[in-house]
Amino acid sequence: MTADLRRAALEKGEVLVVERVGGGILELVVRLPHLAATAMPGTFAQLRCGNGTTPLLRRPFSVAWTHDDTCGFVFEAVGAGTRLLSELQPGDAVDSLGPLGHGFTLVEHGPVVCVSGGLGCAPFPILINELRRRGVEDIVVLNGARTAARLYPAERFGRPAVSVVAEATDDGTRGHRGSVAELLGPALRSHPAAIYACGPNPMLGAVMRALTASGAELPPVIEASLEAPMGCGFGTCLGCALPMLDDDGGSVWRLCCTDGPVMSMRGVDWTALSELPGADVA
């Protein structure tokens, strides 16, 4: 099946600000009218980092939020590409290709549970905004990170702020000490209509195990935004393969960029995924 790329477009946007929002988390705000008008929750943009040939490839970033003709992207300066983005100044240009990918299935009523791990916070502000626009108000955010300094600020998940943000850190510096997956129990008792998750693959695997182990009746929409090392972002290089389950329970490769990045968590081959290195290795 060919990906639907009709909304995707190249666009050069003006940087408005690169803001440090806490710890090492940065938010890049760019005037990108096309992307702002067309991005749906869970879709991403391929951003060029610098104008040279190293780094060569664009980097995929979830569209974190849109406001009028601007878009926000959340990242940490961890590699050559993100370091260049972190050095952008207001007035600089950013080259975007997007929106790309397959976003979240939007439900029409709550409650909704969003499970975020680290920079997995990225797609949730736009998702929460869109859900609220559709009248969904009962939204629970479970926010986890390795340490307090790497937690996306609670008030940024929604404007106005989402009422319930339960936090977890691996080192116990804020909120529950442990995995964000361990916060799922109380949230499931509200019989959510949808569970959305985004974070590193091991954290998502832990979320799926927790959901399965809970014994709770789970909603039809249980989706995760996944990651993989990516070449093109639009389905031609076939580089970003992820192990998914076919109808017979066998493992098949699907592309993170066009089949995802949002996948049904029931369709992921979590065992195979857990054996893969993270997207940062490449």
Add this chain to the structure above:
Amino acid sequence: MTEQPAVGVDLGRGLVLPNPVGLASGTAGYGFELAQLIDLDRLGALYTKGTTAAPREGNPPPRVAETGGGMLNSIGLQNPGVDVVAAEYAPRWRDWAIRVIVNVAGGSLDEYVHCTQVLEDVAEVAGIELNISCPNISGGLDFGRDPAEAGRLVGAVRAVTERCIIVKLSPNVTDIAGVARAVEDAGADAVSAVNTYIGKKIHRPTGRSVLPLGTGGLSGPAIQPLALAAVAAVCDAVHVPVIGVGGILDAASAQDFLSVGARAVQVGTATFVNPETALQVLDGLGV
């Protein structure tokens, strides 16, 4: 009115590309994604993803890794198989002006012959590019390394097709000109050079290869000078048209290939960076 100079590139057996700029195999799929992003019909040719007799699932990830000025890939020839390409994909090319040249790959001589036969009566297929040089599966590369084997393969495919045969050469050889001469003698109508260079990247925290198979194919601007030297050697060695490919990023780097004697070019990895690169090359060349 002044007559415009002819810009078509005659590759032989009736295959005339409207202009010299094409999209390299493995960087454009079967065209359906890029057709939504750019005006494909302005380009001369689309060389499809390597296509095999049976569907192939491809290699385990990670399949791509970035390097200085380039990228390594180890896709493993993921493709739906030649029957799907012939029956389901080709009809979708019917109204396209761009010439679609199917890149055929295989692990055995019989597989190349079979694929070519399946495509022989498919009207939308403009030509065949024989991938004798994919570094990411065993089998195919052996043909590309040995002039005699390469010639034997091309001879066998020549016997079953009237279509233009372009042979894509591997740079991972001692004497690329010798392989080029062998495939020309065996009946190739044109050659394209080069496929990717075998490369390796180490994940430094672990000291292990990033790519699970250990190595992958290096592409991108990092290889342009290497590819240019190989293409120059091939152009000196053969009389058939040579298509230059390897690290083209813009019109200037494409012109380099034309300057050493290539008749056409393919834009590859740069399409990932900017889907419009090939169109920019076309405009910049002024052809």
